Amino acid sequence: MSYFDKLKRKWLLPAIAALNLLIPSSTLPYEAGSKNDPNCHPVITALVIDAYNSSMDNEGKEELRISQDFKTKIIQGSIDEDTPPRYLNHFMDWQTGKGIWGFSSALEWAISSEVQSGAVLPVEKVSAEFRADYEKLLQQCNCDGKYPLGDKSWGEALGYLQNQIYSTALGHVLHLAEDMTVPAHTRGDVHVLRALGVEIGETEIKFSRIGDLYEYY
Numbered sequence: 001m002s003y004f005d006k007l008k009r010k011w012l013l014p015a016i017a018a019l020n021l022l023i024p025s026s027t028l029p030y031e032a033g034s035k036n037d038p039n040c041h042p043v044i045t046a047l048v049i050d051a052y053n054s055s056m057d058n059e060g061k062e063e064l065r066i067s068q069d070f071k072t073k074i075i076q077g078s079i080d081e082d083t084p085p086r087y088l089n090h091f092m093d094w095q096t097g098k099g100i101w102g103f104s105s106a107l108e109w110a111i112s113s114e115v116q117s118g119a120v121l122p123v124e125k126v127s128a129e130f131r132a133d134y135e136k137l138l139q140q141c142n143c144d145g146k147y148p149l150g151d152k153s154w155g156e157a158l159g160y161l162q163n164q165i166y167s168t169a170l171g172h173v174l175h176l177a178e179d180m181t182v183p184a185h186t187r188g189d190v191h192v193l194r195a196l197g198v199e200i201g202e203t204e205i206k207f208s209r210i211g212d213l214y215e216y217y
Contacts, residue, residue, distance in 0.1 A: 044178050045078040045171060046071070070166040077171020078178070083148050084141045085120060085134070090179045094186040101127035101134075106185065110154050110176045117151040 053065045066074070081087070089109035091100045099105040102125050104115050120143055126134050141148070152172035160167045179185040 041078040041082070041175050041178060042075045045075050045174050048174060049074060067166075073166055073168045074171040074174065077152065077168030077173075078175040079171075080149055080168060081152065081172040081175035085137055085143065086147055086149070088121075088134075089115075090176060091185050091188060091190070092180065093188055100188055100190055101130045106176050106179060110173055113151045113153045113155055116147055116153050116156075118147070119145050120147055 049066050049071050056064045089104045090106050092105040123135050152169045154173050157169035
């Protein structure tokens with residue numbers, strides 16, 4: 001069995017177990033991409049990797065540990081995944097499996113190389129309630145019609161691992177798994193609206209809507 005096959009088989013259970021333990025932490029309020037972000041995703045991602053490495057140590061398989069260099073790249077991917085407008089695809093209703101406002105669900109986004117490497121959702125296909133704000137966001141983020149950072153899907157991450165290229169892609173996927181432990185991401189409570197008030201370059205975009213209602217519960 002190759003290193004890749006062993007890593008793939010041994011990664012999932014420790015990661016899921018760590019995420020389950022960290023659900024209370026992952027629901028702490030944060031604003032994706034803003035200066036007020038308390039680094040929720042980097043912290044959780046680091047703990048997931050540490051849990052995996054600890055599992056390898058306990059099984060006497062130190063050779064399968066995630067290296068510090070690879071860990072750094074995975075954590076960076078967990079940060080980069082909130083690059084606008086990627087985060088609009090980070091929602092999936094727990095009952096319908098759908099995303100918000102016409103965007104892909106988190107699951108579709110995670111596994112679809114085509115969606116991630118393709119054009120951003122056209123303004124006219126976005127729900128009317130968000131269309132004006134989305135148009136402003138696209139004007140500010142300089143997307144050039146495509147999602148920034150390109151394909152960071154699960155398939156892409158596996159491809160990098162198969163070729164022993166340790167990229168940031170796995171961190172992007174872990175970010176999505178972490179989001180699925182947050183009530184707002186599974187119930188359409190779009191705290192992303194507050195994230196749209198972040199500074200992009202030297203311009204600050206402000207919107208009137210409040211953020212995650214679960215933060216005020």
